[in-house]
Amino acid sequence: MExxxxxxxxxxxxxxxxxxDSALTTALLFARKFGAHISALVATGDARDVAPLAGEGLSGAMVEEMMQATEAEDRKRVLQIKAKFDAFTQKHDLRPQRPLSWDRSPDDTGLSASFDIVTGSAHDAVVWRARLADMTVVPHMSETDNARATETLHAIxxxxxxxLIVAPxxxxxxxxxxxxxxxxxxxxxxxxxxxxxAVAQSADAVRVLVSPDYHRIGPEGERVIAYLNLHGVHADLHExxxxxxxxxxxxxxxxxxxEADMLSLGAYSHSRLRQMIIGGVTRHVLEKADLTVLMSR
Structure with a gap:
């Protein structure tokens, strides 16, 4: 089946x-595979968030100075990220597009990318865009100590x-x-x-992983093999x-x-709080995986 x-x-x-670099490259590999558009996004904080500090005994002038410093730091960070993005797109001949223009026909297979800057929380700025994306690629959790990145990962x-795709x-x-x-x-x-x-249909080899230690109430692995076969995917089963x-x-x-280069799994079958406290499969994979991971819930 095609x-x-x-x-x-x-x-x-x-x-x-x-x-x-890893997140953009992972996105590019998917874009090449599917003829997709890459929508890069930088979320900046709102400098007005420091205004409540005026109630902590700081003068208006001090708060204004802090707001200006926050805005300057954000501008510097965005310029640095934009420079990396521009170098990446030029290196890989990605056609530039305006953010959210998406003026492509279904038969247009030329690779394109856009860059957008938004202000707000991770939920408002990124998650709402993710709801109109076919996948969202984020860096590996241990790649950065950026708390904003970790917060955004879980929000998505x-x-x-x-x-959600977690880059290696x-x-x-x-x-x-x-x-x-x-x-x-x-x-x-x-x-x-x-x-x-969609990924499985284009893969060279697919394996379904099951374990008596992992399985909960629901269909067994053999039924997954049959389901994949209906979609033209031939997979084997491994315990x-x-x-x-x-x-x-x-x-x-x-x-x-x-020798997999990608792993797919459902995330947080147990609550996130429980996994944060006592550990769990999702948390282990997020922290320890050295390959591309797709998670959904």
Missing amino acids: AKFMDIRNILVPLYDGGT LFDSGRP PRIPAVVGRRLCIAWNGTAEASAALRSTL FRSIDRSVGAGMLAAARAF
């Missing part, structure tokens, strides 16, 4: 001080309704050629499976085991043994 790649046409990439995952720590050479799909029967795993179909009682470590080891 693969159809129309599912992925707009790739959002929030840009930060760290992880820019929980409130965009669209799949190092700049990847390929993406989606050897794909592992983690399955545990949950609604989150189902959402990730559906989001992965992995936890490593030192860590399901996440066992999953990543199984993906590594398959």
Whole structure:
């Protein structure tokens, strides 16, 4: 069956001080695979957020000075990120477009990219754009200590309704050629499976990963194989085991043994708070994965 790649046409990439090269390269690899547009975005804080400090005993002049310093720092940061973006687009011959213009026909396979600057919270500035993106690519969590990047990652995952792609720590050479799909029967795993179909249809090899330590109530792995087959994807089934009682470590080891360059899984089947406190598969993969990861919930 011929693969159809129309599912992925707009790739959002929030840009930060760290992880820019890997995130942009990951987005470019997907864009080449699907003929998609890259929508790069920088979110800046609102300098007026420091105004409440006037109630903490600071004079109006001091608050105004802090607002000006915040704006200057943000301008400097944006200029640095824009310079990296421009160098990247020129190197890879990406056609520039105005943000949100999207004046492309379905038959237009030329690669294009846009750069936009927005002001506001991660939720308002990035998540709302992510809701009209077919995927959003963010840096690996351990790539940067930027708290804003981590906050945005979770905001996209929980409130965009669209799949999240976490770029690997190092700049990847390929993406989606050897794909592992983690399955545990949950609604989150189902959402990730559906989001992965376009990639799976173009992959050279696909493996579904299951584990008695990972599975919850829901369809078994054999049914996933049958479902993929209906979509023209031929996959095999592999059962992995936890490593030192860590399901996440066992999953990543199984993906590594398959020589996968991409892993797909449902995120936060348990609550995020529970995983932050006692650990969990999602948290382990976010922190330890050395390959491209698709997450959905």
